[in-house]
Amino acid sequence: MKNHIVSAFRLTLVMLAVVGIYLIVVYAGSKVLPTQGNAEIINYKGQKFYANIGQEFKSEKYFHSRPSTVNYNAAGSGGSNKGPSNEEYLETVQKRIDTLKLQNPEMGSVKVPVELVTASGSGLDPDISEEGALYQVKRISKMRNLPVEKINTLIKDQTQKPFLGLFGPSRINVLKLNIALDQLK
Numbered sequence: 001m002k003n004h005i006v007s008a009f010r011l012t013l014v015m016l017a018v019v020g021i022y023l024i025v026v027y028a029g030s031k032v033l034p035t036q037g038n039a040e041i042i043n044y045k046g047q048k049f050y051a052n053i054g055q056e057f058k059s060e061k062y063f064h065s066r067p068s069t070v071n072y073n074a075a076g077s078g079g080s081n082k083g084p085s086n087e088e089y090l091e092t093v094q095k096r097i098d099t100l101k102l103q104n105p106e107m108g109s110v111k112v113p114v115e116l117v118t119a120s121g122s123g124l125d126p127d128i129s130e131e132g133a134l135y136q137v138k139r140i141s142k143m144r145n146l147p148v149e150k151i152n153t154l155i156k157d158q159t160q161k162p163f164l165g166l167f168g169p170s171r172i173n174v175l176k177l178n179i180a181l182d183q184l185k
Helices: 002-030 087-103 130-135 137-144 148-158 174-182
Strands: 041-044 047-050
Touching (some): 137 148, 148 174
8 A cells, every 4th residue: 555655646746746847847838938938918999809819700891710610709619519410500601602703792602711711720710821811812901992902912912921931821810911901001
């Protein structure tokens, strides 16, 4: 019995050391990042927005974000947990496709980018692909009376390339893109 207690105590001490070292490494690593492990806060028109949390944009004159299964509530992130063969999920995605095609009739039969009709695993993804933004350009051009080329240039300027040119896809933060869009003249 005594051997088991001593072994358990030793294991506890070793695990505390391992976890402690891990936490120190993660904390130190976060301080190297541009935001130093903190949220990226953007103050715009007297409001505070978190750039690393998805935002909902309903107006036709803005780029729309990915759908959210948690209504963009950061207090409870989560996906739908429904697979691609789930009938209810397929109906939801089809409704989103139909809505997107109604909002962007100029796109005709162009394939809808997947991130515009499916939620991310957290339901809070703030980014879309360049294709997702380009799909919405004609609608925004029409609503804002801006040339398509000017909006395309804005999208190029707002596109974040993969980390080190290798890791992950190019992406665009929708909040930053819409703020930049408001500042276009």
